[in-house]
Amino acid sequence: LGRDGHTAPSERIVMGQIGSGDHGSGWNMDRMFANEDQQVLAVCDVDSNHLAHAETKVNKHYSSKLGSDYRCKAYSDFRDLVNDKDIDAVHVGTPDHWHVIAALAALKAGKHVICEKPLSLTLSEGRILADVAKQSGKVFQTASENRSIESYIRMVELVKAGVFGEIKHVKILLPPSNRHRQAVDPTLGKPPSGLDYEMWQGQATEMPYCESRVHYNFRWHLAYSGGVITDWGAHMIDLAHWATGNELTGPVEIEGKGEFPPRDGIWNTATSFKVNYRYPSGLTTELFTDAPGLKFEGTNGWILSRGWRGPVKSNRPELLETVLPEEKRLRRPRTDGQGGEHMDFSDAIKEGRQAYAPAEIGHRTISVAHLGNIAMQLGRRLRWDPDQEKFADGDAAATAMLRREQREPWTIDNVDSWINVG
Ligand SMILES: NC(=O)C1=CN([C@@H]2O[C@H](COP(=O)(O)OP(=O)(O)OC[C@H]3O[C@@H](n4cnc5c(N)ncnc54)[C@H](OP(=O)(O)O)[C@@H]3O)[C@@H](O)[C@H]2O)C=CC1
Ligand SMILES: O=C1CO[C@H](CO)[C@@H](O)[C@@H]1O
Incomplete structure (x- = not known):
């Protein structure tokens, strides 16, 4: 999936996006396009209009750079995206109540994650995410652009x-x-x-x-x-x-x-x-x-x-x-004007360090x-x-009030069962 349309060049981080609404397919997509170290290969949204818009936008962008046969994958279920072996890293741009569960699924499927703020819906799910992210050995970035x-x-x-x-x-x-x-x-x-x-x-x-x-x-x-x-x-x-x-x-x-x-x-x-x-x-x-x-x-x-x-x-x-x-x-992250959170995320993956947030x-x-x-x-x-x-x-x-009853089947306890192992 590189410039020749076949294999991913090892230096390029292949991105999937979960939640391609306003901020996802707008600001974040443009930042990922502007980052030469990233390449967007998949999008996912529960709203077919948003999904189609994001898919078209990705294809339009890369077909001019990588060839007119560029095909963005479009998923309506985030579990399919996190289980996609071609994806290295995931941007989570859903509404807030989905952040932790989508990010946990991505981490457990072995992806690096950049997740929109606010990181969690409740304090207790935030603690679970912080612990899993630490143990995963993957890079995790809270998309705090103010730090750049x-x-x-x-x-x-x-x-x-x-x-x-x-x-x-x-x-x-x-x-x-x-x-x-x-x-x-x-x-x-x-x-x-x-x-x-x-x-x-x-x-x-x-x-x-x-x-x-x-x-x-x-x-x-x-x-x-x-x-x-x-x-x-x-x-x-x-x-x-x-x-x-x-x-x-x-x-x-x-x-x-x-x-x-x-x-x-x-x-x-x-x-x-x-x-x-x-x-x-x-x-x-x-x-x-x-x-x-x-x-x-x-x-x-x-x-x-x-x-x-x-x-x-x-x-x-x-x-x-x-x-x-x-x-x-303080260290100044590399930035494309704004959007240093994405630059720092991909630099952290390449340099084998943690991201700034x-x-x-x-x-x-x-x-x-x-x-x-x-x-x-x-x-x-x-x-x-x-x-x-x-x-x-x-x-x-x-x-x-630190935690909430989560509605089945969208509970943290079920995340492991969604991940295809091997
Ligand atoms: N850092 C910043 O400056 C900013 C950050 N944000 C953050 O970005 C996030 C998104 O906000 P915003 O873009 O305004 O919201 P939108 O509602 O426009 O976008 C969210 C998208 O996610 C979709 N979605 C919902 N659930 C799922 C799911 N399970 N899987 C896949 N897609 C899903 C929504 O579908 P549907 O269309 O049906 O709603 C929608 O298309 C928020 O957490 C917000 O805080 C937003 C703006 C600025
Ligand atoms: O994080 C944010 C910053 O800007 C937006 C408004 O323009 C907010 O609503 C948003 O959620």
Whole structure:
């Protein structure tokens, strides 16, 4: 499957994509095309329109480069894609409730994985994924593109180097929540032909089809996602953890308030919220709806970026010009402008190292958002042991919210049985 159409050149990573919707067949597909080390050979989607669109896009791209007989494989069941022996690595671009199960299946079938944020639907499934990824020996990348954006890398390295003194408090700003991307029908109805709605629902509780809950808007129902706190928290908490050295731990106290629509509404994730956290070191953070951004408050001044990839500012602007010694500078991943998460993923595979945001880091990041959602829903302060990943004092109500009953057959327990061995 190389340039001559026969064998895969050993230096090229053959990619399959599970979930070729908006972000999958748009941003991610284009990033994979731009990466000379990758070649897309298969796509998979439960929506036949999305599948056909992605297949056509792949064939069009490679037929001009590799010959007009290039044929992208199109699967409607991700289990067939992960069992395809021609595939080396998988991009998971499904809605959030499918991330862990699809990624686990790919890892267990021996593929490297780059998985969309937010990494998990629940904290307990995230822990399982992080452990399996570690044991697999495969490269795992949480698709955290912020780690390859120059303004964020610079902000993080200045904070890490102590230019702003000891960081005492971090403000993590997330955008307002629950909005339609496009006009969609909020009435319940029959799924359109061409959509395998049974599989789309996956592990989530069975619910009637509603156009306002699929495509972009799955984000606003707790059955499929966690709302803005997971959708955008995945980006911003990741940076806060990275800069403050908390990537492999978590908060010890969580307290928050959110405004939730009725639980049985079309959407039920918090529309606005404010959650406060305390870390083992004494660092405090607060997460609230505003505009995406971050502010690190240290004993030597503050540094802020407001707006996604917004300009970096400080009350001590001269400190932004600090020249750091080489050993304090962070590595810049290779990037095609943006999309360094894909470049770093393929470089990690080739160099035999881990990617910049392995599953453990992605899991710890999104655990903060999950804990915030639990605290908001219970409406009281929670105490958490980040080493054991357990609530202190055996808090039964909070503990019950760390996991979900998964709907058969789309359970983690069934993943092994889907993998063709040998
Ligand atoms: N890093 C970033 O900046 C961004 C990340 N994302 C992340 O990407 C993911 C996808 O988001 P988005 O593209 O907006 O969502 P879409 O709904 O547009 O795309 C998801 C696709 O996956 C399909 N799908 C659902 N279940 C399965 C399954 N079991 N197997 C194969 N395909 C399946 C969906 O089908 P159907 O068409 O029927 O829904 C859809 O085509 C999300 O997790 C989101 O957080 C998104 C945007 C930006
Ligand atoms: O991660 C993301 C960043 O950008 C999108 C909006 O433009 C989000 O909704 C998305 O999920």
